[in-house]
Amino acid sequence: MKLTISKLIEEARAFCKNESAINHEQLVGITDGKAVGTYIEHRFKEYLKNKYEVTIGSSAKGVDLPDDNINTDIKVTSATKPQSSSPFKNFEQQIYGLGYNLLIFVYKKNDINEKCYLGFKHCIFLESEKSGDYGLTKVLRKMIELGANETDIIEILKDKNFPNDYQSLKTLAKKIISNPPKQGYLTISNAFQWRLQYNQIIKLKDEIDGVYTNTNYNEKELEDYQTPLSITEEICAYLKNNLKINPTVIIEPTCGIGNFLRSASKVFESKELYGIEIDAEKINAVDRSIPNLNLINEDIFKFKFDMINENESYLIIGNPPRKNNTNFINNLHGKTNCFNMSEQIILKIIEIFKNTKTTIAFLCKTTVARNIFKRLIKNKIPYNFIKQLTFNFSKISKMNKNSCLLIIQLGEKQLPNNICEVSEFSNPDKILHKICFEYDSNSNNDKLIDIDGKCEIDWKLGVKHDCAKIMELTCKNNQLMNNLDEKVNIETILLYPLLKGGDLKKPLINETSKYIIITQKKIKQDTTYIKTKAPKTWEYLNNNKTYFDNRKSKMYKRTPAFSISDIGDYAFKKYKVGISGFNKEPNFTLVYNEKPVMLDNSCYYLSFDDFDEAYITLLILNSQLVKKFLKNIAFLDSKRPFSKAILKRINIGKCLKILSFADLKKIEKELNLNDYIMPKKFLKYKNKYCKTND
Known part of the structure; x- marks a missing residue:
């Protein structure tokens, strides 16, 4: 079967999905972006050769897929700094495009427990005529729309350091006016080889056909950071030694690579441990030697929790992804009124386990912890105690410094004073302050005089x-x-x-x-x-x-x-x-x-x-x-x-x-x-x- 552009785009998408799910052990420890790019490029070319009649170009020719009906060069770049270099023939290519299409793979490399996973974040097909410089083509198109003349265009070209004599610039200006360029999507900087930057094309990908964007969890986008074992071990030890928690079943929603499960298996003597995770890359990296472990590759919002038994005592523990991104969550999970993924996950857990003997211990932003506490009070959900332990996690991980450990023990009684005590994780016995909702001077432990109401002057x-x-x-x-x-x-x-x-x-x-x-x-x-x-x-x-x-x-x-x-x-x-x-x-x-x-x-x-x-x-x-x-x-x-x-x-x-x-x-x-x-x-x-x- 002969390869076509539409098939190329379709196969590139399939390639991204397939490659994101497997272990690339050859790349473990490799930090050279060029080496990773060459590896991905060769794998994709072999992938195409095994399915289609296609000419694979040489590096000397400069275009990876040179067939007349394809005419496409493959670019591979890291999501950290999406850019590459490209040879050029003349500066006019900045206006009318490189002369060939681009197929751009944008990846995020993760080395986890001696395994390597390539999360493909974007796969973008860019037509040749759209491969000009974004800023320059935007300015030229706007100027032509407003009736610019040759002199105006020449001044812009000079400003962009086009190295031509006046007559050459005049000829090019005439061409631009009579044949306005298409909107370009690259950022092209002049060098011995042009440096192509892809941030603009990623930002504006919705305007471009043939775009694949991976919706798997992305650490930076979702603030889904793996909790270091040093922290998970401290938290589990605190729950057991200070709060005397002794669960028979432990569940970690969005378990990632399973650090909480590893620590919990060492600290607690539980009959069953469950790890639930939507990302196959991460769940494949969980330590399978953990005793009594059950791993479930599923979306936490769709999981039914059929294992619940009212005779068991549960510990639900973890560090859910926490990005404030309503559109992403609504699109991925069909949820509404959700402004923080971790908040939605915790609320779901509370709703499911509210009538059981359950302790919930989640790392989250302090704002999320307060919202959860407020929801408990508003919905009159019974609990035995609630604590918030602050911890500056940014010193030892990428997590937000305004994070805390929220601990709720669900139970049969409702505390009468609606107060959550806030302490430091390093000194949990010292109360820093108290959070109070539905202020009531009659029930407040500190016997505050009631001045709550509405200010008579507008702030x-x-x-x-x-x-x-x-x-x-x-x-x-x-x-x-x-x-x-x-x-x-x-x-x-x-x-x-x-x-x-x-x-x-x-x-x-x-x-x-x-x-x-x-x-x-x-x-x-x-x-x-x-x-x-x-x-x-x-x-x-x-x-x-x-x-x-x-x-x-x-x-x-x-x-x-x-x-x-x-x-x-x-x-x-x-x-x-x-x-x-x-x-x-x-x-x-x-x-x-x-x-x-x-x-x-x-x-x-x-x-x-x-x-x-x-x-x-x-x-x-x-x-x-x-x-x-x-x-x-x-x-x-x-x-x-x-x-x-x-x-x-x-x-x-x-x-x-x-x-x-x-x-x-x-x-x-x-x-x-x-x-x-x-x-x-x-x-x-x-x-x-x-x-x-x-």
Whole structure:
């Protein structure tokens, strides 16, 4: 049978699937990417020769499959840095393509227990006419669409260092205008041999026909990292020695290469061990000498758990993949409302085993652990105890540093106080803090006074622009400098004082050497007014337009040039009481200036027109009453412990029913502030926020 392009694409896909499932022992320990590439290329050529009539080209000729109807070169590259080199004849190939098709294999090599697996992440067939340079062809096509002339095209070619004389460039420009190139998908850098980079083609693979993408678990994409044996052994020992867990059956969902199973078999005397794993590569690497081991190559979301026996005591243990990727999970498992794979797996396990004698011990992100705890409370699922042990895993593995060991012992009773104790894994007896849901002053062990509710003033996030290099300026020796260390000469009309989260260290701040350009007073406001109102600023922004165009956030799509976010009338009020969302201590700062001070998006704030109102709010928020409340409802190990959702629960009216004028005077003194607050001002404030019918 003669090989065709359609058959070539079909066979390349089949080859990827077949090769991903077998052990390539010849490659164990091989780190030379060229050697791996040659190995894969030779195997694919042999694969084709055994099934089709096909000419295999020589290296001297440069094209691996030179038949006229195929005309395809094979490229093999690692997923870590997807690129290769290619000989070239002339620079025109950057515009109209290399002159031959490309078949690109992108692989991830994994050496596991003296075995080697090649996970093919992508297999892309790229037609010859689409093999030009992505950036250059995109610019040329856009210019032609806008009516560019020969001179315009020549300038672009010169800018791209095309090494031709003027007449040759003019001839090429005419050709480009009369015969516009197809959109290219390679990134081509000039060298003795062109360096072809494939990141762009992988990113835009949905636009290209003949693409195969492997949906097997990928460590980097799914954050599916194998837990080191040193950790799995410590965890199993802790469960047995500290918590006296003695399971008869152990199950590791998404078991990977089975490190938890290995450690559990040594620590516990269990009748049965089960490892469930969708990835055949990993399950093939599990140590088969583990006693009483049952391995199941299946999707955890589809597995039925038919082995459950109410007379057994279970330990469900593991480190599930944890990527926040809704589309991937929905496509792969048909699930909805799932924002983290590990969270969905743990919830599934809880639902299945909630009426059995089961201990669950999972490594996961701290945010996932809190969501699981919240779900237990909301759904009134009985449990005997719940613990969260923090552990900076990034020191010894690739896992997120904000990870923890979540331990839940399901049972017949529901704890009355809805509290999860948080400790360090290295010192589990020392309680760092407690997580409390459905705050209730009557049941809280710490006997907190209830100020939970809804804040009477709206908390706002600081201004967001995602362009700090250009938008944020510093005054040095009476000269404005941007974050590129360039001098900036613009009008002051759109320039505002700026404070960032790290600057909020004192209770009162009214000076700053930082400034920010504020282009809008409300979301999506037309910014062309800047051209006449502040022409120097307009010129500066346009000179740096590339930085704005490269912003990744979708919020700037279809918005006016130089748009910002989280802006409104509230941002231009003179007085603000703010806090850094990243702080571990809830310390609040009152900021003000003749011109409104802007806070960046690491901060949350309340805004005021009246200094006295802002000042009294500052004192209330810095009271021990509020601080203790916040530290008990916030997640102190989060990236942003004091989020808007946390802050808006502070009910000022409730605080005023507890805090007296004398209390505020004491706080004023503790903050080393001048003697300012007076009874009349306090009474006016209290009448506004403390309603007598509450």
